[in-house]
Each structure stands twice: as structure tokens, then as C-alpha cells.
């Protein structure tokens with residue numbers, strides 16, 4: 001097996017008496033789309049927060065491309081190639097899709113662009129922003145509208161484009177399908193499929209159809225503990241998974 005891009009070992013997080021992350025081991029290989037699934041309250045968001053650096057683990061190790069990142073702040077982890085999308089979008093509603101993504105490109109390029117209002121018309125930001133919007137499939141006719149006027153699905157596309165602007169090695173996706181219609185889900189699924197092989201992805205998602213269509217491997221969390229890791233077929237057949245989780249889900 002290739003060296004993991006992300007290697008989580010023995011991760012522990014307690015909230016008072018509750019063990020929200022229970023000695024979690026998890027690995028994302030380079031270019032792999034690894035889904036993290038589990039019932040409500042299983043500890044998926046808590047695990048993601050520790051990986052991104054917004055929550056400090058009580059114990060355990062998180063390595064990104066071999067480097068221990070637990071001591072690093074969230075911003076330092078971004079600098080090392082980690083990007084994320086959120087359950088609820090974090091875009092600037094009054095700005096256009098183009099401006100939001102150009103701003104994200106600017107954030108990567110850093111201090112060479114000092115004045116945002118002037119810089120957003122700079123082709124050095126606009127051209128990569130346009131390419132990213134192409135990549136996520138946002139129609140050109142929607143790119144000059146304020147984000148607040150766009151659909152939920154379109155905002156999810158723009159948020160993904162903004163995350164990709166950081167040129168991440170590892171992308172953490174927190175429920176990218178949440179609230180999307182059937183056509184929008186399909187488009188998001190195709191976009192994520194297109195990223196496989198190039199970017200390692202950890203996908204937290206309740207939409208099992210999307211998970212089973214996309215994931216190279218799936219890890220199942222129950223009460224903070226990983227009860228199984230495997231391919232979609234292995235997970236579908238795993239008795240512990242069926243007993244603990246999937247029997248409650250439709251269509252699996």
C-alpha cells in the first residue's frame with residue numbers, strides 16, 4: 001500500500017464523559033476518495049475538526065504526508081496542502097462567484113496581491129478563477145451574479161472551486177451533497193469523480209448513493225469508533241456495519 005497522505009492514529013477526543021473520538025485510526029492514500037460515514041452523532045464532524053485543526057485532540061497522532069500536524073494551527077495545515085468545504089457555505093453573499101473564487105486564488109498567492117479591490121480585476125487571479133469555475137461546472141451565465149442570488153447547489157459548486165483554489169493535496173468535504181437536488185447531486189458527484197487520482201479526499205456524507213458511487217474506500221464510525229474500513233462491496237457485506245448502521249439506511 002502507498003504511504004498514506006493522511007494518517008490518523010489512536011485519535012481520542014472526550015467531551016466530559018462522552019468519548020466522541022475513540023482511538024480512531026484512519027488513512028487516506030494519495031488520490032484516494034475515502035468516505036467517512038456513520039449515524040448522526042457518530043463523531044464525523046469531531047474527527048474532521050481535529051484533522052483541520054479547529055479542535056485539539058486529547059491523544060493520538062495526525063500525519064499529513066508523513067509530518068505530524070497535531071501541534072500546527074489550522075492555518076499552518078492549510079499552508080501544507082489541506083483544504084476543506086463546509087456544511088454551510090462560507091461565501092461572501094454580495095460578491096459574485098468570480099470574485100469569491102478570485103479571492104480564494106489571491107489567498108493562495110499571498111502578499112503579492114495587496115489590495116483586493118484592484119487585484120480582483122487582475123488576470124493573474126481572474127484566469128485561474130475562471131478555470132476553477134469551469135472545473136466545477138458553474139455555467140458562465142451565473143458567474144457575474146451575487147452569490148446570494150444563486151441556488152444552494154451553485155453555492156456548493158463555488159465553495160468547492162474556492163477550496164480547490166488552494167491547490168490542496170488533501171481535501172476534506174463536509175456533506176457536499178446536503179440540500180442538493182437530484183441533478184445538482186449528480187453534477188457534484190461527477191466533479192468529485194474528476195478529482196479522484198489527483199487529490200486525496202476525505203468525504204463526510206449522508207447521501208449513501210453518492211458515497212457508494214464515489215468512494216475508493218469507506219470507513220464506518222459508530223460512537224466515535226471505526227468499526228470497519230473497506231471498499232463499497234466489503235462495507236455492504238460487513239455484518240458489523242449492517243448490524244450497527246446500514247440496516248437503518250434505505251437503498252444500501
Ligand SMILES: Nc1ncnc2c1ncn2[C@@H]1O[C@H](COP(=O)(O)OP(=O)(O)OP(=O)(O)O)[C@@H](O)[C@H]1O
Nearest residue numbers: 015016018020038039040041042043044045046047
Ligand atoms: N463541543 C461539543 N461539546 C460536547 N459534546 C459535543 C461537542 N461536539 C460534539 N459533541 C458530541 O459528540 C458526539 C459526536 O458529534 P459529531 O457532531 O462529531 O457527530 P457527527 O457524526 O458529525 O454527527 P452528524 O452526522 O449529525 O453531523 C455527539 O454525541 C455530540 O453531541
